[in-house]
Amino acid sequence: MSQKKNRLKAKLFVVEGIKGINEFLDSHFELQQLFTTQDIFEAECELISDKDLLRISNLKSPNTAIALFKMPDPKPLVNKGLILVLDDVRDPGNLGTIIRLCDWFGISQLICSQETVDCYNPKVVQATMGSLTRVQINYLDIEEYIENSTLPSYGTFMDGASIYKTKLPSEGLIIMGNEANGISPSIEALVDVRIGIPRFGNLKATESLNVATATAIVLSAFKGR
Structure with a gap:
């Protein structure tokens, strides 16, 4: 398997x-x-x-x-609350950690693009440490889903407004991008609010954060608003 x-x-x-x-x-x-x-x-x-x-x-x-x-049959999505959307996350360890983060922060619905790594990959299952049992995961055409959703969409970008200075809602779509390329252009065009995690280091030389690490920071900001 x-x-x-x-x-x-x-x-x-x-x-x-x-x-x-x-x-x-x-x-x-x-x-x-x-x-x-x-x-x-x-x-x-x-x-x-x-x-x-x-x-x-x-x-x-x-x-x-x-x-x-x-494998259970997919459950229908409930279009309310905070929903995490992954745009082409490929690394099994990253997805497993993100599923565990959803469980930790009370995000019950996780939507993955069709290109995102399979949540039943053995490495993903191992990395979730059981959280897969408590998070509903749906694989969808995320472009179509975001277009049809009534929830506001928040995309994470290097040049986005500071997440610490942005008014964050209790309901919305939180979009995280691919490890190497971030959010794809077709999905970027659908984002309502561009947010980012500011760099506090004096040199600001770090190019980016690991997507799972960034997800932890973003979910913490949304939940701690």
């Missing part, structure tokens, strides 16, 4: 490690199969050897258990 096409065909994804598996077992996600080297789960499982676990795991140092869960 390390390849997206296989996950989509089977509608299954992998969760590894005791903590992560327990998070999913306690959620609405449906267990398909559980393999473990120790009989420590209440769910039905199949005991395997450490050697077998190493063979089927995506990790260099697998942690006790690996499970297959069914």
